[in-house]
Amino acid sequence: MDNDVILALAAENPGMGGVDQLVNIYWALSGVLAAGVPGAVVEIGCHEGRTSVFLHMVAEHFAPGRDLHVYDSFAGLPPPGPHDTDYSSPGQLSTGVADLTRTFARWDVAPPHVHPGWFADTLPAELPERVCFAYVDGDLYESIRTALTALYPRLAPGAIVIVDDYCDEVRSPRAFAGFPGVKKACDEFFADKPERVSVLVGTGKLAFGYFRKS
Ligand SMILES: C[S@@+](CC[C@H](N)C(=O)[O-])C[C@H]1O[C@@H](n2cnc3c(N)ncnc32)[C@H](O)[C@@H]1O
Numbered sequence: 488m489d490n491d492v493i494l495a496l497a498a499e500n501p502g503m504g505g506v507d508q509l510v511n512i513y514w515a516l517s518g519v520l521a522a523g524v525p526g527a528v529v530e531i532g533c534h535e536g537r538t539s540v541f542l543h544m545v546a547e548h549f550a551p552g553r554d555l556h557v558y559d560s561f562a563g564l565p566p567p568g569p570h571d572t573d574y575s576s577p578g579q580l581s582t583g584v585a586d587l588t589r590t591f592a593r594w595d596v597a598p599p600h601v602h603p604g605w606f607a608d609t610l611p612a613e614l615p616e617r618v619c620f621a622y623v624d625g626d627l628y629e630s631i632r633t634a635l636t637a638l639y640p641r642l643a644p645g646a647i648v649i650v651d652d653y654c655d656e657v658r659s660p661r662a663f664a665g666f667p668g669v670k671k672a673c674d675e676f677f678a679d680k681p682e683r684v685s686v687l688v689g690t691g692k693l694a695f696g697y698f699r700k701s
Contacts, residue, residue, distance in 0.1 A: 488548040490510075490513065492541070492544060493506055493509045493510060493513070496509060496537060496538075496541055497509055499537055500537035503534065503624070503651075504538045504541070505689075505691065506690075507689025507695075508538070508689075508693065508695065510689070511649065511687045511689065511693070511695055511697075512541065512545070512622060512649060513545055515620065515649055516528065516542065516546065516549075517548075517549050518647070519619050519620050519646060519647050520545075520549035520550040520553070520619065521549055522645060524619040524643050524645040525617055525619060525643050526615065526616075526619035526620075526642075526643045526646060527554040527555070527615040527617065527618055528542050528543075528546050528553055528554070528555045528556075528618075528621075529557070529620070529621045529622070530542055530555075530557045530558070530622045531610070531621060531622070531634045531638070532558065532623065532624035532626070532630070532634075533558060533559045533601075533624075534559060534587075534624075535587050535589075535590050536557065536587035536588075536590040536591060536599075537590055538624070539555065539557045539591075540590055540591060540594045540596050542620075543596050544594075554599075554600060554615060555600065556599060556600045556602060556613075557587070557600070557601055557602065558604075558606060558609055558610060559582075559603065560605050560606075561581070561583055561584055561603050562581055563578040563579050563580045563582075564576070564578065564579050564580055564626055564627060564630075565577060565605065565627065565630065567627055567668075568628050570668040570672070571626075571627050571628055571668040572665065572667060574665040575626060575627070584603055587601060588601075606625065606633045606637070607633050610634060610638070611637050614637055614638060615641065616641060617643050618642050618643065618646055619643050619645075619647075620646060620647055620648070621638055621646070621647075621649070622649050622651070623635070623648060623649070623650045623651065624651040624652070625669075626651075626652060626666050626668075626669065627666065627668050627669075628668025628669070628671055628672045629668075629672075631650065631673065631676075635673070636676070639676075639700075642700035643700065644700055644701065645699065645700065646699070646700040647698070647700075648698055648700075649687070649695055649696070649697045650669060650695070650696045650697065651669075651694065651695060652669040653669050653670050653673055653686065653694055654667065654669070654670055654694040655670060655686050655696070658686045659687075661691070661692055661693075662694035663692040663693075666694075669694075669696075682698040682699065682700065682701055683698065685697055685698065
């Protein structure tokens with residue numbers, strides 16, 4: 488697939504899916520697919536689907552026919568908790584399934600399986616049984632804890648999960664630090680797991696953590 492699509496998609500979604508984000512997603516997702524890791528591709532916190540479109544394109548190129556499942560309240564963010572800053576407010580990023588459908592139509596890409604609702608209500612019952620790659624982008628402590636708890640047991644060995652807004656200011660000093668609850672949720676979740684979250688770096692403020700399921 489021709490990577491110039493990254494420039495076009497990044498221009499549409501600079502705040503949530505810039506070049507650094509998409510390039511890292513490209514290599515991680517194409518890698519697990521080329522290695523034959525089984526399972527579906529998921530995005531937890533898909534908003535209007537601009538990164539979801541890219542997940543579909545990469546998956547279709549490297550392993551045609553993989554299912555793509557995307558999850559969002561479509562009512563925006565829930566209220567922040569004690570581990571979050573007031574960088575965001577409840578209802579911020581509110582959108583609709585129709586907006587996501589329009590994004591897929593505009594890029595002439597078949598729509599994914601869409602799961603509207605709060606993560607706590609949808610993920611435990613509606614995640615696929617096997618997942619090879621997940622992009623987790625929920626901004627807040629509780630959203631990330633809920634996502635990791637539901638996702639982890641379904642990850643195939645070798646699966647990769649990228650968590651957006653994982654800001655480690657020591658290992659990645661330029662990373663965006665607006666959502667400190669994300670790193671806290673990850674670090675607490677992995678305290679008793681064999682995997683560790685590594686950081687991915689880019690030319691800008693990329694705040695991406697990732698782990699590979701052992
Ligand atoms: C930053 S946006 C996602 C952007 C998208 N990944 C992209 O690249 O374009 C975060 C999304 O997470 C959703 N979200 C956060 N916490 C949630 C929760 N607990 N349940 C459902 N949706 C949630 C919000 O509605 C919002 O659309």
